[in-house]
Amino acid sequence: MSYCVNCGVELDNTAHSCPLCHTEINNPKQPIDLTSPTPYPRKKGELEVLKKRDSAIVTSVVLGSTALSCGLLNLFVFQNGRWSLYIIGACLLLWIFCIPILIYSKLPIFISIFLDGIAAAMYCGIIAYQYPGKGWYQNLAIPIILLTTILIEIFAIYLKMFKNSILSRACLFFAEVAVLCSGIEIFIDLYIKHNVSLSWSAVVLTCCSIIVVTLTTIIKQTRLRNEVRRRAHF
Numbered sequence: 001m002s003y004c005v006n007c008g009v010e011l012d013n014t015a016h017s018c019p020l021c022h023t024e025i026n027n028p029k030q031p032i033d034l035t036s037p038t039p040y041p042r043k044k045g046e047l048e049v050l051k052k053r054d055s056a057i058v059t060s061v062v063l064g065s066t067a068l069s070c071g072l073l074n075l076f077v078f079q080n081g082r083w084s085l086y087i088i089g090a091c092l093l094l095w096i097f098c099i100p101i102l103i104y105s106k107l108p109i110f111i112s113i114f115l116d117g118i119a120a121a122m123y124c125g126i127i128a129y130q131y132p133g134k135g136w137y138q139n140l141a142i143p144i145i146l147l148t149t150i151l152i153e154i155f156a157i158y159l160k161m162f163k164n165s166i167l168s169r170a171c172l173f174f175a176e177v178a179v180l181c182s183g184i185e186i187f188i189d190l191y192i193k194h195n196v197s198l199s200w201s202a203v204v205l206t207c208c209s210i211i212v213v214t215l216t217t218i219i220k221q222t223r224l225r226n227e228v229r230r231r232a233h234f
């Protein structure tokens with residue numbers, strides 16, 4: 001048995017250095033035994049996989065039991081209205097959002113964004129089932145969700161597929177914000193007034209256009225781009 005010459009802690013015969021003070025072990029009477037099992041696992045990452053699976057199980061059980069118990073309460077105890085549908089829908093929405101983080105991390109980002117879009121459409125569908133209104137679901141909710149999903153997909157494809165800098169990402173981001181805000185106002189106008197007249201989104205469009213034009217100029221001019229990178233430290 002060896003002891004650390006620095007802190008005196010008892011050492012395992014497989015250790016190369018003291019686990020407390022990291023002093024190198026050099027005991028000629030007891031060389032390091034590489035064949036014995038070490039007190040610490042050699043494989044890294046095993047605990048992480050297990051933890052992830054555990055949190056996926058806990059999340060699924062919590063969401064599933066919440067949805068089930070609210071459904072049963074609605075059916076047998078508080079029977080006024082179909083209120084449990086909102087909670088069941090929210091649980092399903094959260095579960096779908098959790099898939100890429102907890103349950104199946106190898107899911108391509110494009111598919112998880114697509115699933116998130118469907119989940120959002122489904123949740124709005126539950127609300128529309130209770131309050132159909134004047135066709136707000138198909139004329140307002142679906143176009144806005146579709147536009148948002150397409151824009152997020154474009155951003156994800158750009159990040160994943162193309163070599164890009166922070167400046168070009170920011171440029172695409174502001175261009176998409178402009179398209180999204182204009183799109184939302186157009187859909188609202190068409191739904192309420194049946195004609196399009198941009199007001200608040202025109203302000204967003206103007207600000208974003210100024211930013212996009214400025215960023216594009218910086219990206220195109222190599223000297224300017226390098227100067228901005230040097231000063232902003234990226």
Ligand SMILES: [Zn+2]
Nearest residue numbers: 004007018021
């Ligand atoms: Zn030590």
